[in-house]
Amino acid sequence: MKTQRFCLSCDLKDNPKLIEEYKEYHAAGNAWPEITKSIKDAGIIDMQIYLTGNRMFMIMEVDETFDPEKKAKMDADNPKVQEWEQLMWKYQQGLPWAKDGEKWIMMEKVFQL
Template sequence: WPEILAGIKEVGILEMDIYLRGTRLMMILEAPADLDLEAAMTRLATLPRQQEWEDYMSIFQVAAPGASSAEKWQPMERVFHLYD
């Protein structure tokens, strides 16, 4: 899915890791401090093959086909970091 990787970079995301455990996915992404993540995810949803990718990823998540990244991925608050 080269279009997905290109789109992630195009919207300003620098790095992304996704971890899987059963039906739970956790994403860690690195982005510039001034990146508007909501706007980036909205833009990402318009890029080629993105909705096809989201529908495929719904297999691994508890999400309805047709759900966007913004609907499936919700920000979390970090509550612990060893090196703070």
């Protein structure tokens, strides 16, 4: 099976209390099961989120069935995902260069060893 990696970035609101709440939602076993199911159903094999200050980095390993546009449509059509996204927007904010309402932005790979 051929896999591919995607890296994305998003900011949290620079508020220590909100950042701790966000981390708690994402602690092992705390993400809603409907959310983890939707991630796996989209062809995402592994997803990790790292945090420094209020900047987050997401690394996704995906299989050959993954399509970002298909995933966006699946998310838009899933009421539970929309509920989660609305809740997470309490904690998240777009990067300074993001378009209005844009959260996670694809990162450009600039180096590989």
